[in-house]
Amino acid sequence: xxxxxxxxxTMVGSASVDNTAGTSAxxxxxxxxxxxxxxxxxxxxxxxPGQPHKGKxxxxxxAHADDHSGTGTAAKLIxxxxxxxxxxxxxxxxxxxxxxxxxxxxxxxxxxxNLGKAIGCKKTYHLGYSKHDMEDISIQELRARFIFLFRLLxxxxxxxxxxxxxxxxxxxxxxxxxxxxxARWHSGxxxxxxxxxxAGIKPHGPxxxxxxxxxxxxxxxxxxxxxxxxxxxxxxxxxxxxxxxxKHWGLGSSRDPEDIxxxxxxxxxRRDIARRFGLEHAEFFNYMNGS
Amino acid sequence: xxxxxxxNVVIERxxxxxxxxxxxxxxxxxxxTDIPIYSSGACAKLINEGYEGYLIRVSNDELHGDGSIFQxxxxxxxxxMKSAKALGFDETFNLYYQSxxxxxxxxxxxxxxxxxxxxxxxxxxxxxxxxxxxxxTSPEKxxxxxxxxxxxxxxxxxxxxxxxxxxxxxxxxxxxLYFAVNLNEPSLNRIxxxxxxxxxxxxxxxxxxxxxxxxxxxxxxxxxxSEGKQLPILGKDDRTANREYIRQFILDTDKxxxxxxxxxxxxTFCYVDREKSGEAQKLEAYIEKHAIEI
Numbered sequence: 001x002x003x004x005x006x007x008x009x010t011m012v013g014s015a016s017v018d019n020t021a022g023t024s025a026x027x028x029x030x031x032x033x034x035x036x037x038x039x040x041x042x043x044x045x046x047x048x049p050g051q052p053h054k055g056k057x058x059x060x061x062x063a064h065a066d067d068h069s070g071t072g073t074a075a076k077l078i079x080x081x082x083x084x085x086x087x088x089x090x091x092x093x094x095x096x097x098x099x100x101x102x103x104x105x106x107x108x109x110x111x112x113x114n115l116g117k118a119i120g121c122k123k124t125y126h127l128g129y130s131k132h133d134m135e136d137i138s139i140q141e142l143r144a145r146f147i148f149l150f151r152l153l154x155x156x157x158x159x160x161x162x163x164x165x166x167x168x169x170x171x172x173x174x175x176x177x178x179x180x181x182x183a184r185w186h187s188g189x190x191x192x193x194x195x196x197x198x199a200g201i202k203p204h205g206p207x208x209x210x211x212x213x214x215x216x217x218x219x220x221x222x223x224x225x226x227x228x229x230x231x232x233x234x235x236x237x238x239x240x241x242x243x244x245x246x247k248h249w250g251l252g253s254s255r256d257p258e259d260i261x262x263x264x265x266x267x268x269x270r271r272d273i274a275r276r277f278g279l280e281h282a283e284f285f286n287y288m289n290g291s
Numbered sequence: 292x293x294x295x296x297x298x299n300v301v302i303e304r305x306x307x308x309x310x311x312x313x314x315x316x317x318x319x320x321x322x323x324t325d326i327p328i329y330s331s332g333a334c335a336k337l338i339n340e341g342y343e344g345y346l347i348r349v350s351n352d353e354l355h356g357d358g359s360i361f362q363x364x365x366x367x368x369x370x371x372m373k374s375a376k377a378l379g380f381d382e383t384f385n386l387y388y389q390s391x392x393x394x395x396x397x398x399x400x401x402x403x404x405x406x407x408x409x410x411x412x413x414x415x416x417x418x419x420x421x422x423x424x425x426x427x428t429s430p431e432k433x434x435x436x437x438x439x440x441x442x443x444x445x446x447x448x449x450x451x452x453x454x455x456x457x458x459x460x461x462x463x464x465x466x467x468l469y470f471a472v473n474l475n476e477p478s479l480n481r482i483x484x485x486x487x488x489x490x491x492x493x494x495x496x497x498x499x500x501x502x503x504x505x506x507x508x509x510x511x512x513x514x515x516x517s518e519g520k521q522l523p524i525l526g527k528d529d530r531t532a533n534r535e536y537i538r539q540f541i542l543d544t545d546k547x548x549x550x551x552x553x554x555x556x557x558x559t560f561c562y563v564d565r566e567k568s569g570e571a572q573k574l575e576a577y578i579e580k581h582a583i584e585i
Binding site: 125126128137138140141144145148149152193195196198199200201 | 399400455457460
């Protein structure tokens with residue numbers, strides 16, 4: 001009897017939490033996700049009144065047009081004064097089944113421009129790499145392009161994929177993220193690509209990073225520990241409009257604007273987690289600041 | 292001024308005045324000695340005729356010299372600047388790719404840097420070494436040649452690295468190419484008269500001392516002296532010995548090429564005028580032959 005109880009406790013032990021009565025009980029799904037995916041000192045970033053970030057520059061980097069994990073935060077920060085730029089790395093040649101490659105790349109490029117406008121970005125850069133083939137491209141070349149952009153635009157804040165997110169299956173995501181991480185580090189240094197300085201561009205390294213990853217999602221065993229939850233309630237309409245701007249290719253199975261709106265405004269795991277933090281809508285990041 | 296030889300090789304002679312004022316020359320070398328030995332005469336000639344000249348050295352020359360890797364890098368870096376100054380180059384860009392592993396590095400990275408530089412400088416003419424047929428070909432030279440060929444084409448395409456345009460750089464068409472070639476290279480089609488620039492060529496080679504070529508004359512003079520011998524052409528001091536060694540033993544091919552073509556000294560190139568593409572030339576010839584008055 002004693003041995004069987006011990007085994008059951010062991011089976012649930014890793015997912016259990018001590019309640020006030022001092023006995024162990026299994027966590028519900030959302031609690032388990034909170035414990036596993038969020039740092040104990042997670043910061044909730046709320047709206048800041050006025051435009052305290054005027055003069056600062058952010059870059060939101062998506063590998064693909066449907067990588068929307070940071071669009072709300074970008075919209076919020078732009079609302080608070082940032083000048084924002086969107087960079088899309090892939091050309092989506094493998095997207096949009098039913099269309100030729102040429103149709104797909106042109107339609108999605110136009111949609112992405114509109115996505116950038118929907119969240120308030122000043123400009124969208126398209127780097128044009130073949131989708132799903134990025135592991136074949138030179139990470140050094142990709143890094144060089146980001147170093148140039150970080151310096152040219154004098155970027156303070158980067159929002160993109162977490163380069164060390166576990167079990168990220170899409171090579172475009174982690175290749176993009178690692179190139180950006182290295183570029184961020186090098187772009188502030190004065191011996192990397194010094195020919196830039198000859199053209200009047202100075203060394204400049206972004207200090208702030210909002211790294212997103214797949215999840216929180218129990219179906220996707222992502223063990224990234226988020227340490228920042230951003231309240232995007234005030235910009236949820238912009239986030240929805242950004243998704244709607246992807247008229248031809250995007251998240252979910254339907255591109256109908258009403259279906260898209262229902263996906264955001266209805267229930268679901270993300271809203272459950274947001275509500276755990278007292279928010280209606282949120283995005284989740286591994287956040288870092290400083291060199 | 293150019294003139295044809297009997298085998299359709301053009302002789303490019305010295306021009307008086309500065310008819311090329313306002314034009315930009317970008318000379319790209321893998322190693323410190325590539326330009327001095329193979330094309331410095333042509334570089335000096337074009338710069339003397341008015342070109343603004345820029346030297347771009349791709350490798351760090353870490354393997355070229357008798358010192359440690361780090362001594363070689365430092366020595367060759369200093370000497371590259373001095374050698375470039377002797378030829379009249381306005382500025383030098385050192386890209387510092389490691390000699391030992393440049394062939395393992397992605398070409399795309401070097402290409403993007405060259406495209407940036409060609410656009411920034413608005414290079415009209417690019418000069419580099421075509422490695423085939425030369426004895427001292429190396430991975431650095433092959434990589435540099437391949438990267439230059441690609442960069443020249445891509446620099447003129449506005450969709451390539453379009454973000455450059457936001458820095459005020461425009462897509463830029465490089466119109467003329469000089470590939471320094473071996474005498475036996477089938478694509479040799481231009482002989483450049485460097486007679487007026489020979490002393491500058493010797494000056495530029497003289498600066499290359501870390502990897503030895505600039506001090507061979509003095510070394511030889513000392514060696515012969517230790518054997519109780521001397522060569523009159525090496526003179527009585529190190530400077531004379533070094534200069535005359537270069538003139539006699541490094542520039543001998545330039546002298547032979549020159550004299551075969553009625554010149555004192557000459558360098559050999561595969562020259563490409565990109566403004567006169569095959570189609571453009573056909574069109575021009577056809578119009579000349581068939582166009583009639585309306």
